[in-house]
Amino acid sequence: MKIRVALLATLFLGIGLFSSAHAKLLVITADRLIDVESGEVLERPLVIVENNVIKTVGKQNRMAIPEGAQVLNLEGQTLLPGLMDMHVHLTSDATKHGYKRLAVSVPRAAITGVKHAEKTLMAGFTTVRNVGAPGFTDVALRDAINDGDVLGPKMFVSGPSIGVTGGHCDNNLLPYDYHQYSEGVADGPWEVREKVRRNIKYGADVIKFCGTGGVLSKGTKVGVQQYSQEEMDAVVAEAHLRGLTVAVHAHGTDGIKAAIKAGVDSVEHVSLLDDEGIELALQHGTYFSMDIYVTEYILGEGEQAGILQESLDKERVVGTRQRANFEKAVNAGVKMVFGSDAGVYPHGDNGKQFARMVRFGMTPMQALQAATINPATLLKQQDKLGSISAGKLADIVAVKGNPLEDMALMESVTTVIKDGVVVKYAE
Numbered sequence: 402m403k404i405r406v407a408l409l410a411t412l413f414l415g416i417g418l419f420s421s422a423h424a425k426l427l428v429i430t431a432d433r434l435i436d437v438e439s440g441e442v443l444e445r446p447l448v449i450v451e452n453n454v455i456k457t458v459g460k461q462n463r464m465a466i467p468e469g470a471q472v473l474n475l476e477g478q479t480l481l482p483g484l485m486d487m488h489v490h491l492t493s494d495a496t497k498h499g500y501k502r503l504a505v506s507v508p509r510a511a512i513t514g515v516k517h518a519e520k521t522l523m524a525g526f527t528t529v530r531n532v533g534a535p536g537f538t539d540v541a542l543r544d545a546i547n548d549g550d551v552l553g554p555k556m557f558v559s560g561p562s563i564g565v566t567g568g569h570c571d572n573n574l575l576p577y578d579y580h581q582y583s584e585g586v587a588d589g590p591w592e593v594r595e596k597v598r599r600n601i602k603y604g605a606d607v608i609k610f611c612g613t614g615g616v617l618s619k620g621t622k623v624g625v626q627q628y629s630q631e632e633m634d635a636v637v638a639e640a641h642l643r644g645l646t647v648a649v650h651a652h653g654t655d656g657i658k659a660a661i662k663a664g665v666d667s668v669e670h671v672s673l674l675d676d677e678g679i680e681l682a683l684q685h686g687t688y689f690s691m692d693i694y695v696t697e698y699i700l701g702e703g704e705q706a707g708i709l710q711e712s713l714d715k716e717r718v719v720g721t722r723q724r725a726n727f728e729k730a731v732n733a734g735v736k737m738v739f740g741s742d743a744g745v746y747p748h749g750d751n752g753k754q755f756a757r758m759v760r761f762g763m764t765p766m767q768a769l770q771a772a773t774i775n776p777a778t779l780l781k782q783q784d785k786l787g788s789i790s791a792g793k794l795a796d797i798v799a800v801k802g803n804p805l806e807d808m809a810l811m812e813s814v815t816t817v818i819k820d821g822v823v824v825k826y827a828e
C-alpha cells in the first residue's frame with residue numbers, strides 16, 4: 402500500500418506540475434456520502450474537488466465527469482468529512498508514562514510528534530486540536546506540516562497547558578531537591594494572564610488549562626478543583642480578549658462547573674459530572690469532549706507503559722463514572738465533540754472511540770457529527786471544515802461498507818484526502 406500511496410502522490414504531483422496554469426480537478430465517486438450537516442445520507446454521490454476546495458457535491462447519474470479530471474472510484478465505500486479529534490498529544494509517546502517520560506527531552510518529543518502526525522492522518526484524522534505539549538513542540542510540528550516538510554493533520558495547538566503549582570498540569574514526580582516545575586505553572590489572576598499571553602506569543606491557537614486534579618498526575622486528587630473561580634475567570638477572559646478559544650481539563654464536579662461559569666469553550670474528560678453541570682453546559686453552550694475509550698488502554702496496558710499505581714486506582718473510579726455521565730450528557734442534548742486523549746494511548750487508534758460512543762449512548766450519526774461538524778464549529782472553522790460541502794476545504798475520507806451500520810469500520814479508513822491531495826488510498 403505504501404507503494405500505491407507513493408504512486409498516487411507522484412501522479413497527482415505530476416498533474417500539478419504539468420498543468421499549473423489550469424485548475425487541478427479530482428472527481429470522487431462512492432456508494433454513499435454522509436451529510437453530517439443534515440444528518441442524512443446521499444446515495445451514489447459524485448464529488449468534484451478543484452485544487453484544495455470542494456467545488457460540487459451531487460449524484461452520479463445527474464452529473465458529467467469534467468474533462469481532464471482524475472477519477473477516484475470508491476466502489477462499495479462511504480465518503481465522510483475528514484475526521485477531527487479535539488484532544489490529542491501528538492508529541493507524547495503512549496509507551497512512556499510516569500518516570501519513563503522524565504527521560505524524554507523536548508527535541509526528542511518533537512521528533513516523536515512527526516511519526517504520530519502521519520499515523521493520525523493515515524487513520525483519517527485530517528484535523529486535530531493538540532491540548533498540551535512541552536516546549537512548544539506542537540507549534541513546531543504544526544508549522545512543519547503547514548510548510549509541507551512532514552505529513553500530518555491540520556493542527557490547532559495550545560502550547561504548554563496552564564496549571565497551578567503542584568496540580569495536574571505541573572510535574573510532581575521528583576522531590577523538592579530537583580526544583581522541577583512544568584512551564585505552564587502559574588498562580589493568581591495576573592500570572593495566569595501572563596501565561597496566556599506567553600502562549601500566544603509563541604504560537605498557540607487555543608488555550609488549555611487544568612481545572613481539577615487528574616488521573617495520570619502524581620499526588621493530585623482527581624475530583625478536586627484546581628484554580629479558584631477568580632483565576633479561571635482570568636484565563637478565559639484573557640484568551641477570549643485575544644480571540645482564542647479555551648479548553649479546560651476537568652474531571653471533578655466543582656471544577657467542571659466553575660470552568661463553565663468562567664466561560665470555557667470546551668470541557669475535557671468531564672468524568673464526575675452532576676445534573677447542575679449538565680444544566681450549566683446547556684445554558685452556556687459549552688462543548689464536552691469525553692475520552693471514553695482511553696480507560697481501556699490505561700487499565701489494560703498502562704502499568705507496562707509506566708503508569709503509576711495511584712493513577713490506575715484513580716482510573717478505575719473515574720472511567721466507569723465517565724461512561725455513565727457520557728450517556729446522561731448525550732441524552733440531555735449537550736454539544737459533544739470527539740476527543741480521544743491519544744498520546745495517553747497509541748496514536749492512530751483514535752477511531753476506536755467511535756464504537757464506544759455508540760455503545761455508551763450516541764446514535765451512529767451523532768458520533769460522526771461529534772468528529773466532524775461539531776469540532777469545526779467549536780474551532781470556529783465551520784466555513785472551511787467539518788462537512789463535504791461546496792466551498793469547504795477538500796478534507797475527505799472513505800471507509801468500506803456503511804459506518805452507520807457498523808461503527809467499527811471507522812477504525813479502518815481506506816482513503817484520506819487532505820486539502821485535495823490523496824495521501825492514502827487502498828482498494
Ligand SMILES: [Zn+2]
Pocket residue numbers: 488489490532533742
Ligand atoms: Zn490530555
